[in-house]
Amino acid sequence: MPKLKLLFFFGILLLYGGCQSDSRVKIIKMGHAQVTNHPVHAAMVFLAERLEEKSGGRIKVKVYPNQQLGTERELLELLQIGSVGMTKVSAASLEAFSPQISVLGLPFLFRDDDHIDKVLNGDIGTEILLSSEKFWLRGLCFYDAGKRSFYSKTKSIETPEDLTGLKIRVQESKMAINMIRGMGGSPTPVSYGELYTALQQGIVDAAENNPPSFYNSRHYEVCKFYSIDEHTAIPDVVLVSTKVWENLNPEEQQWLQEAADESAVFQAKLWKESVEESMREIEKAGVVITYPDREPFMKAVESVYELTRTEQPQLSELIQRIQNTN
Template sequence: MRSKVYSKLLNKPFCIFIYAFSACLLLSTCKGPGGVRIIKLGHGLGISHPVHEAMEYMATLVHEKSNGEMEIRIYPNQQLGTERELVELLQIGSLGMTKVSSAAMENFAPKIQVLSLPYLFRDDEHRDKVLKGEIGQQLLLEGEKYWLRGLCYYDAGKRSFYTKNKPIENPEDLKGLKMRVMESNTAINMVKAFGGSPTPVSYGELYTALQQGIVDGAENNPPSLFTSKHYEVCKYYSINEHTAVPDMVIISTKVWNLLSDQEKIWLQEAADESADYQYDLWAKSVEESFTEMKKAGVEILYPNTDSFREAVEPIYDAYQTSQPELFSIIEKIRSID
């Protein structure tokens, strides 16, 4: 009986189907059963994070716009690797899409580092004009020469310091503290300018690093601090809002070039609409995060930012002499009304 079952399962059409299906799971994009275009998207955030919710919305839009001819499959929680590993997978075409902080993108497309500079944007309106304008769109495509194409920006809020043992009320309070930063030279230089000791740690490993004292604190936006549960370890949150580093939804150019013109339109429209949706989600999430963290006993402080702004001015001076091309972009951003 068993051999008969096996002989039925191992017929040629069935084997071809299993082979094709298994291969599809290993590819960044493929035509699945019924000719459906499937694109894999991996990221490092939890499923309750507003960025993940926005990407789920994008996947729904792609399905609707294409009448089921195109599908995005999402793998959260670093299932497919850390942020840097995911970007590298895009470069070789082994993964289709990911969400990456523009701070991490500077390691792959150097001009994007300008978006990570502290106190670059005067306010939210200024930031939106930059990102939605010519400069922002040029920076989205800056990674194409490195096999990475930006589709849209997601709001990642404003980043501030949170610590375990003492609050940060001025740059002097950071002296001697090991502060987690992303793998970004701009973030490293910023923390050094404030007097702290920058320590790159993967986001997925940060909770344990805080618990074990590998780092004394970190810097991030309110929803990330809350959804990661880092507030269970860090009870001080100092809202100095030193950066407003956007996230980027990016696609491998190797995958993008495989898409038909119509598929590109479906995907780009879905990404743009999901960005608008994400901005609304983000605003609600920030409010909810503050409420819940206060309930959990987190002390939220609002230090005067003047001393922080003054501390990072030498970073801008250095760009003027060492990287004049990037300094010209900074000047254009600052001149936008």
């Protein structure tokens, strides 16, 4: 192919990569970081099936797991330019793209499951989902990502003091970094797909996540201590690139939104089963599971609230509204 033609070809691929279409079928690429035996992967496959059914086969979503298309941060950047159409990331990864979302990463923000449900499935949740639209990322729905707790290679984390001197893997999130600092550990950002090796090689000593991720990503093979302090309840978010969204007609947009909402209901059910199964399997594998007193951890992160309010005063009102939701 002559050089100019070749350049044109790749230009087109880059421009329309997120949503390819021949005259009849639109194909949307959806990348994510999780493994395929995880409930969020099953939910995305369900979303794809529902959309295909609703559109009579005219819109297909191709799901690429395992960071095949990039880390969560990279995926968000690819969505912004429209070369990947959809993704599912942790709200923590969206922090850099939408300040409002970072609030969901505040430790001990939610009182219980009912509180989480009321916030995420109410007006605040909708506002948060749409807050990243000006950055070319439209949130479609939340997926349950349970509660995050510490797991370590060497010891149970019973108090914040147990984190002293430990390198704790965190997501690429300032809130997570501040939280670990507040508790006295050394935060080390590592992408999810690289975490197993990072733990194995001692690049980090510990990490934190929900039971299905700890189990399905097999981190329990390396970390034999799981301390359920449930310091955060950061949801996952399903997003579509606004470049792709705007390329759909109103009827197609409605199908996509409905498919996403239905997949969230499906995922919530899978999630509960997956948490139970993961805890059972982890225990069977000989992991020491403990339930530390949460009070000292809560005290240790008061500074994170102060820091957030000082550095981003515009978030104070949203924090207050979330705390007042009942």
